[in-house]
Amino acid sequence: MSVSPTEEELKDALVTLKHQNPSLGISKIYALLLRTYPNWTVSEKRTRKILQNEGLVLSSTSIKRSTIVYPSSRVIPQLDVTQWTNKVEVTFYDQQKGKGLIATSDIEEGEVIWKEDPFIIAPEWDLFDLQLKSTACAYCTTPLVDSPIAGSPIPCPASISSAFCPARFCNRLCLSRSAKTHPLLCPAQNPASVPLMKWTKDRQWMALHALAQCMSRILLASQKDEATLRADWEVMRGLAALGMEERFNYSFKSTGNAEPDRSSWKKAHQLCVQAFKEPKTVPEKKKLARLLKKPLPADVERELFEYDPCFLRNLGSMSLNLEGHGGLYTLHSHLNHSCRPNASVRHLDQRTALSRITIVAKRPIKKGEELLISYVNPELRYETRQSELQGWGFGSCRCQRCLEEEKQAKEKPEVPVPSGMEDLESELKAGLGVM
Numbered sequence: 001m002s003v004s005p006t007e008e009e010l011k012d013a014l015v016t017l018k019h020q021n022p023s024l025g026i027s028k029i030y031a032l033l034l035r036t037y038p039n040w041t042v043s044e045k046r047t048r049k050i051l052q053n054e055g056l057v058l059s060s061t062s063i064k065r066s067t068i069v070y071p072s073s074r075v076i077p078q079l080d081v082t083q084w085t086n087k088v089e090v091t092f093y094d095q096q097k098g099k100g101l102i103a104t105s106d107i108e109e110g111e112v113i114w115k116e117d118p119f120i121i122a123p124e125w126d127l128f129d130l131q132l133k134s135t136a137c138a139y140c141t142t143p144l145v146d147s148p149i150a151g152s153p154i155p156c157p158a159s160i161s162s163a164f165c166p167a168r169f170c171n172r173l174c175l176s177r178s179a180k181t182h183p184l185l186c187p188a189q190n191p192a193s194v195p196l197m198k199w200t201k202d203r204q205w206m207a208l209h210a211l212a213q214c215m216s217r218i219l220l221a222s223q224k225d226e227a228t229l230r231a232d233w234e235v236m237r238g239l240a241a242l243g244m245e246e247r248f249n250y251s252f253k254s255t256g257n258a259e260p261d262r263s264s265w266k267k268a269h270q271l272c273v274q275a276f277k278e279p280k281t282v283p284e285k286k287k288l289a290r291l292l293k294k295p296l297p298a299d300v301e302r303e304l305f306e307y308d309p310c311f312l313r314n315l316g317s318m319s320l321n322l323e324g325h326g327g328l329y330t331l332h333s334h335l336n337h338s339c340r341p342n343a344s345v346r347h348l349d350q351r352t353a354l355s356r357i358t359i360v361a362k363r364p365i366k367k368g369e370e371l372l373i374s375y376v377n378p379e380l381r382y383e384t385r386q387s388e389l390q391g392w393g394f395g396s397c398r399c400q401r402c403l404e405e406e407k408q409a410k411e412k413p414e415v416p417v418p419s420g421m422e423d424l425e426s427e428l429k430a431g432l433g434v435m
């Protein structure tokens, strides 16, 4: 008797088959599915849709334009946008453009659209140095001051003289929020993470630091309950992704860079495994086991620790999604790019929560309009903007301004650099000038 599998059953089956046979295209995966599950009734169309939604295959449009690889992107199921704002909603365009944010009502110029704390933060190195010197909050990155009003910062409770942790926090709130990531990166609680964090810092590899923070968050969420784990896991899976190999093949080559540093990727992976899964010494193993008592679900385990493609894709997705100061923000990561943005990202709460971002309207935005920020410095010339965006793996920009400037360039080769662009500094910071 034939049955129609549920969406979830079909998705799991396809993810597994594609994973075991990464080189097979849609029709071959479909044939394999029918052989593996002979009693299932499934259409090829349904198979294709799931494979595309899961980012397992490229959509037909990007296959035709095979020189351009676009980041895959998926909507986060059950994401409650109203926890940040009721002024926007999430929309899914297509596999090539991915998702975006649409205004649900008219927004005035200068209006705050939402404020958001980071999912994780891998701060800029000068701030990270302050954290290591115990002079910036290890959670929100705000520089710490001893003041009678604010009270004294709180040191990491796990720190002892034989196992020192430099983390200090603004207050009890920052300390309690840090429980989502800090324990696994704390030299006192998980000494196996020390080589990873040291190497990351020596290489100033922000994407790896961000991934270490994400892995900590997921692993610690898995110790709470299924709902917490799945909610955090969906945020991570929802990030636009492009594997390191894909990024290299498309963008690094086109920007003239040399070989990808595969040995560094490998080393990064080894250090993550050592930090979060298989510490080298028995005392380190014991300490890690104290933090991770429950095993990870098999799918999460594979996605976090399997080197190729999972780990490499996760690493690639960090670079694509980090905000300029190194934070990864759930709702902010939905914002698409335009060289003529209508919104900008600011760090307005500098003295209370430096890592909190505020999204501000740069001009009036009509209901139904997409919210757009600039990933690159908008003062740059057309060609430079294009090559920077492509260098990050975003494909070529087809925004209104680029189309206009492309047309002008064809008519008369010298395009003057537009003047009067305000917010240069913040736009630069909001961009993706992070590796």
Ligand SMILES: [Zn+2]
Pocket: 137, 138, 139, 140, 141, 142, 169, 170, 171, 174
């Ligand atoms: Zn703080």
Ligand SMILES: [Zn+2]
Pocket: 156, 157, 158, 159, 165, 166, 167, 182, 186, 187, 188, 189
């Ligand atoms: Zn600590």
Ligand SMILES: [Zn+2]
Pocket: 338, 339, 340, 397, 398, 399, 400, 401, 402
């Ligand atoms: Zn553009």
